[in-house]
Amino acid sequence: MKKIRWFVFISILTLVLAACGSNENNSGEEDVPEILEVELITPEVADVGETVLLQSIVTQGEEKVTDADEVEFEVWEEGKKEEGEMLEAKNNQDGTYEVDKAFDHDAIYHVQVHVTARGMHVMPKKTITVGDAITEQEDHGHEEHDHGDHDHHGHAADGFSMHFMNPENVEKGKETELIVHLQDDEGPMEKARVRFEIWNDDVSDKRDWIDAAETKSGEYGAAFSFEQAGTYSIQIHVQNDDGLHEHEEHQIEVKE
Structure with missing residues (x-):
């Protein structure tokens, strides 16, 4: 009889410990937040004077993030980052954030959205070719090629x-x-x-x-x-x- 009681006690104790371990593991998994994902949507080309939409879609897992702390679009002309501007985005309350922008002359422009939400910061970047800038860029590329090798650090700084x-x-x-x-x-x-x-x-x-x-x-x-x-x-x-x-x-x- 004592052996049976002891066996039952050990079985119950084993089940309790297993349940506790499972709960702890589940709790640990729940504590890891999902990564913040930001999709930046811009046109690849635009005409001079044309108003274009700069938009970002912010998600975390399957959830659309409607409560971002800050969303700003940084826009600058190629090679003139220090002269760029920060544009505050409108929150559409559906996970999308956007702003309108018009460009006043031919150039390659960089657009980088800065999203701060739920303790994370994400900042994807794209480029927009405005007007005839692509021809000017190609000509510039040919000139550089004729002069030989490029400086690696200059390229690194340009993408920074x-x-x-x-x-x-x-x-x-x-x-x-x-x-x-x-x-x-x-x-x-x-x-x-x-x-x-x-x-x-x-x-x-x-x-x-x-x-x-x-x-x-x-x-x-x-x-x-x-x-x-x-x-x-x-x-x-x-x-x-x-x-x-x-x-x-x-x-x-x-x-x-």
């Missing part, structure tokens, strides 16, 4: 982009997270060396250098406390083992 998450409501003496996202033609740029150069515009001779850590694939961040209120400049320096060396400057207003 960064997006600084400019913090809001920054207060003096409080720790602020500085975050930048990096991407090249192959996707998020990993294993880059990123440093924030920070200075108060009223005291430009004193500069702080902060090394950023890669917190996610292509995302680099560091914490910093601003000692005084006022306008601060932040220059982001990016380097990697392929010879890339890029920098971009931003400004932050720090309150009392």
